[in-house]
Amino acid sequence: MFAFIARQPILDRKRDVFAYELLFRDGKNNCFPDATRDERTEKLIAKHYLTLGLDDISCNKKSFINFQKETLVNGLPAVLDPSNVVVELSDTVLPHDALLDVCRQVKNTGFTIALDDHNLDPKWDDFLPYVDIVKVNIMQSDYDGIAKSMPRLLDSNVKLVAEQIDTQQDFEIYRDMGFDYFQGYFFAKPEAIKQQNLPTSKLTLVELMGVSSSETFDIERVNSVIEHDVGLSYMLLRFVNNPMVNKRYKITSLRHAITYMGEVELKKFVALLALANLNDDKPIELLHLSLVRAKFCDLVAREAKKGDNPPVGFLVGLFSLLDAILDQHMDTLLNQLPIDDDVKFALSGGQNDLSIYLVLAKAFESANWLKVIRIAGLLKIDQKRLHSMFNQAIIWGNGLRQSVSPHFPESKV
Known part of the structure; x- marks a missing residue:
């Protein structure tokens, strides 16, 4: 059940992840797959939940989930933990009065409730005493209308999520307006395109990234750089x-690491360390997001038997957000970065095998299942295999981001 799934982050005012919205391919309209009340289906859900749990997908953050009307009416699956799951409700699922009854029932079972796609219509005021979170799609409501409704929403003592926040400017506008959380890929866009040269400290890291692409x-150059930097x-x-990465031996140095890991895996590490x-x-x-893309593109490249030295699949995924990280045009950065020509071509917008892997990763992120199906056919890779790879990439990224980030936030907020 849970193998066909995508996730989209919901960030707080500090731009840390508060939760992930989960989108299920097996259910209608990306909803949680419907489960009838028979014992066989319950066991099937429990089996999949335990082998690939929501905590694995959501990195121990809260999970925002939409449910089909049958599931809402019959009762939410017992396997779901009310402390970790936020139930999303919208008027597209049930008529107003029926949805209000469901809202009361779900609230009584201990789940947090989010009112999805709130369009600021006063008819939703009936729900405010029962919901904890209101999600407002800024693309469906004008700025003045949202601003006018803010006092009423804030007085209702609910948390507010601004959806479709795709630019830094939008993030700042709605943060200043009083929203608590933000959903959209604004964090993956450059804050302001800056044309000045990179500082010397960052040029060293960019050089390390180039080494990984050769x-x-x-080893002497890389060892020298790392030895002289405590961090x-x-x-x-x-x-x-x-x-x-390593379950058996305690590694004590870069030279020890290359002996244990091998050159190709160490190249991945060096690129990852520099990017972090x-x-x-x-x-x-x-x-x-860079970690997940790197692992997924690497797995797809291996499946397609693309050369792995340098590890081009890994590198194209890892470097795909470099413009947002350094707030510069990608083409400007690529001129300074001595990386593999195929990787550079894909990152600059060219079309080759590597760019297809990257498009596929983005299709998973946005739950564009039709594009996933189309690219699976193009690559001649079974869809279930691709979903398994993406799940593996998510779990790998979850496990590694604490190791490569000096400012890893606590889970379970």
Whole structure:
């Protein structure tokens, strides 16, 4: 059940992840798959929940989930934890009065409730005593209308989510208006395009990224850079001793790491370590998204038997948000970054195998299932296999982001 799933982050005012909205391909309109009340289906859900749980997908954050009307009327699955799941309700599911009855029932079972796609119509005032969160789609309501409704919403003692926040400017506008949370990919866009040269400290990291994209590997150069930076040295040891990477041996140095990991895996690490340090003043979700894309593109490249030295699939995913991390045009950055030509071509908007892997990753992120199906056919890779790869990438990213980020926030907010 849970194998066909996508997630979209919901960030707080500090741009840390508060929760993820989960979108299910198996259900209608990306809803949680409907389960009748028979024992066989309950066991099936429990089996999938335990093998790929919502906590794995949502990185131990809260999960916002839409449910089909049958599930809402019959009762939510017992396998779901009310402390971690936010039930999203909208008037597209049930008529007003029936939905209000469901709202009361769900509230009595201990779940947090979010009113989805709130259009500011006064008819929704009946729901405000029962809901905890109101989601407002800024693309469906004008600014003046939202501003006019803010006092009434704030007086209702609910938390507010602004949806479709796709620019830094929108984030700042609605944060200043009083919204608590923000859904959209504004964090993955450059804050302001800056044309000045990168500072020396960041140029060193960019050089390390270039090393990871070369067929040869200058171990002496990399070792020298890392040895002279306490932060890099610390993150190196924390990363290579992470159970997701190494479950058997304690690694004590870069030279030890290359002996244990091998050149290709170490190239991935060097690129990842450099990117994490470039990301030090950005939202952690930006790095996390880069990690998931890197692992997914790497898995797809391996499945397609694309060359792995340098690890081009991994690198194209990892570097795909470099413009947002450094607030510069991607083409400007690529001129300064000595990376593999195929990777550079894909990142600059060219069409090749690597760009297809990146488009596929973005299709999963946005739950564009039709595009996933189309690209699966193009690559001749089974859809279930691709979903499994994306799930693996999410879990890998969840496990690694704490190791490569100096400012990893607490889970379970």
